[in-house]
Amino acid sequence: MAPSPPTIGEFSVLPISIPPVPSFPRNVVHYLYVRRNAPKIPTANDSRSLFLANVPVDSTELHLRALFASLVGAGRFESASFEEERKEAEAVAAALDAAPAQAVRLLAAHGKKRKREDQEAAERAEEEAAARLPSTWTRPLRKSGSTAVVLLADEKSVQQVLKAIAKVHKSKKYPKWGGEGNVVAERVPQLGSIWLKAHNQLSYPDRDQLQAAVDAFSTMFARREREAAEIAKRLRNEPDEDGFVTVTRGGRTAPATRNEAEEAKKKMMDKAEKKKQEMTDFYRFQMRERKKLEQEELVKRFEEDRVKLDAMRQKRGKFVPEA
Amino acid sequence: MEPGSAKRRKTGHSRGESAVGNIDAAASSGLSRGRAFILEAEELLDEVKLDYATALEGVDSLLHKIKGSIEAIETHDALQIAEAATKLEKKHKIQIPFPEPRPSKESNYKVAFAKPSQFNVVGSYVSKTMIKAQKSHAVDMVVVMPGETLQEKDYLDLRYFYKRAYFLGVVAASLQKHLAEDGELSYEYLNGNPLSPILSLKPKVEGEKKEGRLDYRVRIIPCAPDNFFPKSKLHLGATLVRKAGGEDKAATKPTPFYNSTVISESCFFPYLKLLRQTEKKCAAFKKACILGRVWLQQRGLGSDMADGGFGHFEWTVLLALLLQSGDNTRGHAPLSTSLSATQLFKAMIQFLAVTNLSEKPCVLGTATVETETAGPVLFDAARGLNVAFKMSNWSAGKLHQHARWTRNLLNDSTADQFTPTFILKADLPWQNYDLIAHLKYDAKQDRTQPTDCRGRVWEYSDKAYRVLKRALQDEELGERARSIHIQLPKSSSWELTKKPSTKQNHTVEIGVLFNAANMTRAVDRGPAAGPSNEEKEECAKFQRFWGEKSELRRFEGDSIRETLIWSSTSAFDLCEEIMRYILKLHLRVGYLEDELTFHGDGFTELIPIKTTDTSVFNAARKAFSSFEKDIRNLDDMPLHVRQIAPICPELRHASVKVPFSTVSKSGPRPLECVISFEASGKWPESIVAIQRTKIAFLRMIGDLLERSKPGEVRSYVGLESSTTTNTELENLAYLDIVYESGPAFRLRIHSDLEEALLTRQSHDKTIDQHHRHQASVLLSNFRRLYYHLPLHTQSINTFATRFPALSPTIRLLKHWFSSHKLSSHFSPEFIELVALQVFLCPYPWDKPSSPSVGLLRALLFLSRWDWRSEALIVDTNGDMPSAERSAISTRLEAWRKIDPLMNHTVLFVATAQESSGVAYTTVNGVAQPSKVVAARMTALAKTACRVIREEGVELDARRLFVPSTKEYDVLFHLSSKALKSVAGEDPLPLPLSPIDTFFEKLEAIYGSGSSAPLVFFRGGEDEKVVGAIWNPTLGKRAFKVNLGTSYKPVGAAGVSGKKRKGGDEDGEETENEGEVMVEVNRDAILSEIARIGGEVLERVEAQRE
DSSP, X not given: OOOOXXXXXXXXXXXXXXXXXXXXXXXXXXXXEEEEOOOSSOOTXXXXXXXXXXXXXXXXXXXXXXHHHHHHOTTOEEEEEEHHHHHHHHHHHHHHHTTTHHHHHHHHHTTOOOOOOHHHHHHHHHHHHHHSOOOSOSSOOOOTTOEEEEEESSXXXXXXXXXXXXXXXXXXXXXXXXXXXXXXXHHSOOOTHHHHHHHHHHTSOOHHHHXXXXXXXXXXXXXXXXXXXXXXXXXXXXXXXXSOBOOOSSOSSSOOOHHHHHHHHHHHHHHHHHHHHHTTTOSHHHHHHHHHHHHHHHHHHHHHHHHHHHHHHHXXXXXXXXX | OXXXXXXXXXXXXXXXXXXXXXXXXXXXXXXXXXXXXXXXXXXXXXXXBOOHHHHTTTHHHXXXXXXXXXXXXXXXXXXXXXXXXXXXXXXXXXXXXOOSSOOOTTOOOEEEEOOOSEEEEETHHHHTOOBTTOSOEEEEEEEEOOGGGOOGGGGSTTXXXXXXXXXXXXXXXXXXXXXXXTEEEEEEEGGGOTTOEEEEEEEOOOSSOOTTOXXXXXXXXXXXXXXXXXXXXXXXXXXXXXXXXXXXXXXXXXXXXXXXXXXXXXXXXXXXXXXXXXXXXXXXXXXXXXXXXXXXXXXXXXXXXXXXXXXXXXXXXXXXXXXXOSSSTXXXXXXXXXXXXXXXXXXXXXXHHHOOTTTSOEEXXXXXXXXXXXXXXXXXXXXXXXXXXXXXXXXXXXXXXXXXXXXXXXXXXXXOOHIIIIISOOOOHHHHOSEEEEEEEETTTOOXXXXXXXXXXXXXXXXXXXHXXXXXSOTTTOOOEEEEEEEOOOOOOBOTTSOOOOOXXXXXXXXXXXXXXXXXXXXXXXXXXXXXXHHHHHHHHHHHHHGGGOEEEXXXXXEEEEEXXXXXXXXXXXXXXHHXXXXXXXXXXXXXXXXXXXXXXXXXXXXXXXXXXXXXXXXXXXXXXXXXXXXXXXSOOSSOXXXXXXXXXXXXXXXXSOTTOOOOTXXXXXXXXXXXXXXXXXXXXXXXXXXXXXXXXXXXXXXXXHHHSTTTEEEEEEEOOOOSSOGGGSOOEEEEEEETTSOEEEEEEEOHHHHHHHHHHHHOTXXXXXXXXXXXXXXXXXXXXXXXHHHHHHHHHHHHHHXXXXXXXXXXXXXXXXXXXXXXXXXXXXXXXXXXXXXXXXXXXXOOSSXXXXXXXXXXXXXXXXXXXXXXXXXXXSOOOHHHHHHHHHXXXXXXXXXXXXXXXXXXXXXXXXXXXXXTTXXXXXXXXXXXXXXXXXXXXXXXXXXXXXXXXXXXXXXXXXXXXXXXXXXXXXXXXXXXXXXXXXXXXXXXXXXXXXXXXXXXXXXXXXXXXXXXXXXXXXXXXXXXXXXXXXXXXXXXSOXXXXXXXXXXXXXXXXXXXXXXXXXXXXXXXXXXXXXXXXXXXXXXXXXHHGGGEEEEEESOO
8 A cells, every 4th residue: 555645734644554344354544634623713722632534433532532542642632522413512502592593583683692691501501401302322423524623631742643643654553443452342332233223222212201301392492482582572672772673573462473474474465366367358458468478389389399309309219110 | 360270271081180281380370289299200201211222222123134034934835733833843943832732733724824914013112101110121023924824713722823823933933043143032921821922032232231221122923914803703701712622512611811812913003003093192191101101010010911911001001092082971081181191190090999800890982791701801892802801800909909009199198199109119028918828839739621721820829819809808707808919920931942831830929918907807707597598598608618617606696697716816827727728628728738838927926926915905004094093083182183194105005015024023014104183373483392392292192092092002202313414303203103913103293383484494585505405405305204105105095996907016116126226216106106107108008907017118118218308297187287297397407407417306206296306306305316326227127128128928037136236346245143133122113124224324424415435225125235336426636624435645656746836747636736635445434334334244345446
């Protein structure tokens, strides 16, 4: 195999040797792309974290811990967060949060952000966790080619890791996936048939657990809806900086539901349609014009047929009887 | 007003359309129906036109040469026939092609030879109606035997034919001498008629064969002078061949075929004249004849007796007669000469569709015809000839049937009329007949005396046909077969020095087209046994025909009837049983092992399809309705149940395996349904909240059910294993309900508010594009699950009842897809619709009546379907307006314009209920199948059709289902032991089969769209090998984060090169200056899959690197 380049752009290439598997007995090299973490919105831990691209699909935190231990020794690795997990958490939070979406949008339109106290945020996170449904898999898999962020002990460790990666290229001694002798495999939930079997069982969660999650959600949802309604009510009476009052749906008592509004609109359109229909073919000129249109349509269709036929002729052989 | 009305001329007789000669006129008069048909037919005429100068190069000089050499033959006076024959045969070392029985040695007929009185070229060469696609091209030259060598009495006892054969022998001897270097001479029968041998000359081609030159032959046909024989003596009922056996005259049967052949011998010129006249009168006549020729040829009909005896010549004569004025009732012709070619063609089809020549003699002109002469009659009174004399009862039936089918097609303005009428080859045995039997005929065994001169095989077949027709097409009993056809062996040409082949053994092919509704009947109720004489006679007749099989039985209502009890159950077996029995009884065949062999049931054994399957499917439906009742009877439901609809193939007669068939320890297979409630304002106004509420709702339904039927029902709420990322917005859970008695159901809740919210989101301009797209994907998933699937299930169910062969056809087709590891790429609904289309739009045939025919036609459809530019429109209601059809086509065009590479939309399948066209061919916004897979489907179907065509009747059904694993880059061998262990001990229904779970998870990880590195091909559940192909579009590319799959850097040497900044000559690298390229890390991916699979994967085999 041709030696891999030590870097691609700002990424260092970290080759990982993957031990053979009984069903696929080959020595395989997987390439991880590593660089210093520099997200668009900087956070406090950026300086001591690394950004990993193309993590193997069966990665776990333990896998990465073993990997970094073999590079720079134990004790430097703090934690890892995977793209999927981050995204999923965001999506769930967004979905749960967006529940009373209307209120949020109103607030945004009004140029106000909901201020959340730290304590409140923690409370919400707890609430959301309770409302989440149990997972059906014992071990999550990563999407192929996805990323992860690894938090190390300090800035120096980052330096060391990058240096160690450069050294790997020279020594040609690639770190092993799952640690020496694949020790990690025994400490993480097994894949394969056991994993599939567990999925079958987890797909039917315990009733009470499920009910609890649903209940937690509904309490949370009800509370937020109430909050939203209050906000909407308040906004109706409150002029903004420029002195305008936002018009929100509904009368003095309660905002109308969207459904009712849509139904009303549909009714109106139906009415208009009916009125329009009554007026067709009323005058003779209308009739004449319609006939003219129909005739034009016929000629047009004929032309279309001819074009189609030409297209068919392009594909030779269409007109030859099959032998 | 319309500009075309001024041009409107006299109306044609057969149709009410205005007579329009050319296309432009058609356009201006607004003739809309069949517009395309006219244009396409014109195009076809252009395409098949023959360039006579190059195609038949040198024919004129050859004809002159032949004429010259025949004229030069020495005449001689009358000699004893035996003497003259031996002399000629000895001198020239050739045989004289005497018809059977050959003239006896002592017969004292005299033969002479004199210069022919006339030569002429006749047939399609002179009328210029030959086409390119003809099977063989021949130029017919008639040579009129001089009157002085013949006697008027010669029409008796084959005398004319002996003289004719001698004449031909003399001509052959002379031509052999003079024209040996011009071509090959051989004898053949004119249209397979054993009475009229002719001489054929195949010219030799000197040097290189020119392009466009055809392998034609010149046929030299001796004939009698015009009107030489007295027609009054030659009527159809006359007996003109007396047996040597000395039977008394009264007992011998009439010889209509012989008589007609004699007349036809002197009719070449009258018909030539008739056709020339008609050509002059009617401009479109020739074109209509060419259209007719193509139509007949595609249906395997021809002038040859083995091809049915109705070919181009018969077509032209019939058309000419219909265009002739005078004899008809009101003095004018049935058809107007100003009709266009397509109109004439349609009129002919109409005529043939309403006249069954074998049932009612058709007389053109005024003449009386003896009707008792069984056989097709198409009598031309002016020339006194039964034009259809070469036809048999079965070929008349075939002609009639094809004409009816084509008429149905021409009346269906929505279907493509042109292709099935002219392009498709419609005579393949397996696409026509449900059962094919081979009957071995051995002349040695046949002791019957031939009565007419058609040959013994023909007469034997005719007898078999009559017996079978009575047995299978008895209207009193209820017609079992829609048609029976017999294919006779064809006669071939033979050398001058040999006698015509006297092969003793022939194989006669009998094709039967079932009437699906009646063929499965196991008990036939014959006539009632009553005291009256009539009834007694009826019974006696019945017994005589059916022999000892017929027995008396008492039925409900105290009627006692002659009854036949058959022991088989399936349509095919019943037909075989009846045929074996009745042929044995009346023809004494079937005693020997291979005398009678049957073909056509190979397909049903594959799945297998049993006759009891329908009742199992019905039992599943019944179980569903009792489940529905149980739910509706629940007392404490907060909302009123509006509908519970089944959505799975098991509940629409469409699953490969019948329901309840797998009794595995992993619990029963749940039958999927959706439940919808009355509209309610209680649903929360948020999709996320709706999904959670559904869970609570499902739980409640489960609890209520368990409480109402304690001990009988268990229920489990299961969580969906989602494949998309926005899990919270999708349906989250389902309820599995397991009855102790066996059936299990899976229930999902439909909430209409969810749809309203999704619709709103997908149109909401205030949220970003990504979310809007997500919402529309979810919306289409929602609509498929809750609207389209219930409707689809309902309509397939209805059609399965209406077409008995539909359900097994669907199952066979699904089996075909899964055998070729395609089933994971095609939704079952798509496959069902393809099968249904074959039934709803069966042209050029009628709807299939057996699963094998259904499957083969479905494969034919798939092989011909140009899905790149055509939508599959399944008209499930039967009344789709053409505006909607064109709207669907326009939608397809629009898709192709937006997405010419077909990344998002590939197959476009619309039905009356679902006109968007993509509901069954896109999943989660990704085309399913993708373009590559769809192309593979077409390629496989094409191969299958080629095999079907090549193998003919001998087709081994299994061959179509043998998968090939060569094409796959990677093979995943699954371990059945590990898969079994996944199922576990808990008898819960599985959320999905383990293979599906595993590969769906893999597809979720690696993606399933056009950017996925691997495309998996897997078949049914029992499949142990899964194939995969590396995506060829994922080549080398520049590195960036989130490439979507595992990549490895390539070309480490190139790295330094790139740092030199453009100083590199390498083409590939100058393109992507300064970047390191990466490519898919295939080994790493396979290793990942092997790690995920664990012991489930026995072996990962990379066939190609």
